[in-house]
Amino acid sequence: MATTSDFRNGLCIDHNNDLYTIVQFQHVKPGKGPAFVRTKLKSLTTGKVIENTFSAGHKVNTVRIERRPYQYLYKDETGYIFMHTETFEQIPIPEDLVENADLMKEGQEVEMMFHAETENPLSCELPPFVELEVTYTEPGLKGDTASSTASKQAELETGAVINVPLFINQGEKIKVDTRDRSYSERVKG
Secondary structure, eight states: EEGGGOOTOOEEETTTTEEEEEEEEEOOOOOOSSOOOEEEEEEETTEEEEEEETTTTTTEEOEEEEEEEEEEEEEEETTTEEETTTTTOEOOOOOOGTTTGGGOOOEEEEEEEEETTTTOOOEEEESEEEEEEEEEEOOOOTTOSSTTEEEEEEEEEOOOOOEEETTOOOOOOOETTTTEEEEEEOOOO
């Protein structure tokens, strides 16, 4: 058990029969009335972010979550197969637990979150940036821009399609931000 004074970003709590992690919180002491804590909570099962207000001193059940390093091996009818990088144990993970799975290639290192008591996998997080090769994109023509932020679609080696600047060509490696699926930079060498 914890109280609102123990809140911190990343703390996992059991709220309304679901597991949530605290994304943001703010202690508020209005001039009139009791103090309260305004929070943004992200569900570990659905990924939805909700806002909730707790009265000051409210007791909540904390949940122990473990982060473990895994490596993506392959995909089959059971889902995605991952291997623990230290114990070499292999586990299948359903598709809905892997966010931006189309940006993941074989051998990709990921971090999995597990409920410590039940050993259930909760989510699979890709690193913030991944390097992928452009397998197909239309050639960009010089002077073919109406603005400085012109972009075109590119298909990557994993099958994902993202927008890239006009100067990116087929066969080049690029760095992709997995949080918002955006082009970050061209990979040198």
